[in-house]
Amino acid sequence: MRVKKKIVAVIPLRGGSTSIPLKNIRAIAGKPLCYWVIEAAKKSGCFDEIWVSTDHRKIKGIALSYGVKVVDRPAKYASNTATEGAMLNHFASRVDFDILADIHATSPLTTAEDIKKALKMFKRGGYDSMLTGVRWKGFLWDDNFKPVNYNPKRRPRRQDMKGWLKENGAFYITTRDTLARHNDMLGSRIGIYEMDEEDMIELDEPLDWQIVETLLRKRLKKK
Numbered sequence: 001m002r003v004k005k006k007i008v009a010v011i012p013l014r015g016g017s018t019s020i021p022l023k024n025i026r027a028i029a030g031k032p033l034c035y036w037v038i039e040a041a042k043k044s045g046c047f048d049e050i051w052v053s054t055d056h057r058k059i060k061g062i063a064l065s066y067g068v069k070v071v072d073r074p075a076k077y078a079s080n081t082a083t084e085g086a087m088l089n090h091f092a093s094r095v096d097f098d099i100l101a102d103i104h105a106t107s108p109l110t111t112a113e114d115i116k117k118a119l120k121m122f123k124r125g126g127y128d129s130m131l132t133g134v135r136w137k138g139f140l141w142d143d144n145f146k147p148v149n150y151n152p153k154r155r156p157r158r159q160d161m162k163g164w165l166k167e168n169g170a171f172y173i174t175t176r177d178t179l180a181r182h183n184d185m186l187g188s189r190i191g192i193y194e195m196d197e198e199d200m201i202e203l204d205e206p207l208d209w210q211i212v213e214t215l216l217r218k219r220l221k222k223k
Helices: 033-044 057-065 083-092 111-126 176-181 204-221
Strands: 007-012 049-054 069-072 099-103 128-138 164-175 191-194
Touching: 007 033, 033 049, 033 099, 033 176, 049 057, 049 111, 057 164, 069 083, 069 099, 083 099, 083 128, 083 176, 099 111, 099 176, 111 164, 111 176, 164 176, 164 191
Parallel strands: 007 049, 007 099, 049 069, 128 191
Antiparallel strands: 099 164, 128 164
16 A cells, blocks of 8 residues: 555647647747756656656657656547547556646746645645636626626726636646546646746747747846
8 A cells, every 4th residue: 555645747748739830849948848847847856757748759759858758648639629638537547646747838937846835735735636827917898898807986906906816727736536536637626826927828829939938038047
């Protein structure tokens, strides 16, 4: 019987991308995109194993060169319509773990400290799953031009607003049991790890790329 829970990271890196071809290994701030989260996972010191799940031979080679393990992902789990849950279930059928962190390369501003703090919160909070979010403050209106979340007659100052946590997709944490029960990474006791405001951006479009690369280079200069 295993006493210590096995904590594993998986970084999904499929070859297809509708907006930016081979996005996951395209250079950003002098390194392939996937490098940044692989390094964050390694530096966190949280994981018994770090894996990449990919369907692409070139991505596999780059991942192996960074010292992580690779699961070969079948094409049916790497299409534009394949769900994250299906990919994770495939991974779970190949790799042993108790707790799994699903870390996304499209959020390269994720740090080792983010991962450490989130896993600590996950363990202490008694959650069965966790997602990341960024605090968002703004005024919403519906399609009928009606205010959704504030009274225009008493418009608050932005600095006085508590705001809302917007899911930013940087990483998720789940358990093997949660994945099996819900067929998805999120269960019924969900925690949210709050990240910095600049972590709102995900690399989906070319403009996002320019913004994140600027932020990465600024961060590198501070080291």
